[in-house]
Amino acid sequence: MSNEEMFKELSDAVVTCKKDVVTAAVEKAKGEGIPPAEIIEKGLAAGMNEVGVLFERGKLFLPHVMMAAGAMEEGVKLLEADLPKDAVSKKLGVIVNGTVEGDVHDIGKSIVSTMLQSAGFEVHDIGRDVPLQDFIDKIKETDADMVGLSALMTTTLQGQKDVIEMLKEQGMRDGIKVMVGGAPATQAWAEKIGADCYAENASEAVVKAKELLL
Secondary structure: HHHOOOOOOHHHHHHHOOOOHHHHHHHHHHHHHOOOHHHEEEEHHHHHHHHHHHOOOOOOOHHHHHHHHHHHHHHHHHHHHHHHHHHHOOOOOEEEEEEEEOOOHHHHHHHHHHHHHHOOEEEEEOOOOOHHHHHHHHHHOOOOOOEEOEEEOOOHHHHHHHHHHHHHOOOHHOOOOEEEEOOOOOOHHHHHHOOOOOOHHHHHHHHHHHHHHH
């Protein structure tokens, strides 16, 4: 079996959302002598990206996304002992992610957190209806590189702008990237309030985070 076929098998295993299928594929790839980092990047992470695409097309639902992420984590655990020590500890960046105060929508934000985590970021998901100062406090606590601000209602969009203003007031704006998202948010809105980027969906959030932090 070629490496490319093996990566496809790993990717497909993640899409099944089943831990036993994923762990079996990982063990097989290890047996073929494929480097652990490649198994993760070209196999498991590629599968998680596919899950994100299928979710956005309405082919998979939130429980599938969470199960796929859990299955991928099990696969990664099997490989951690074989990875170079710095590869395990080295994260792409630290991201605080949450839905702003007054907004109880959670699903889209949770998927973004899951996808960012699967891509190798350290993600601190602080939930929904989050008081704006809590974003600032968590950024300080985790020494975050980026904050993700989700708002699913037009009435709570202002919270995204307010957090950016608070970061400026507290002298923190230059040290943190700001990503905004949610149904009423747009690229034009992101530019208007001075955010670093706008992501329309979870897959785009991963791409934009990598562009800004790597």
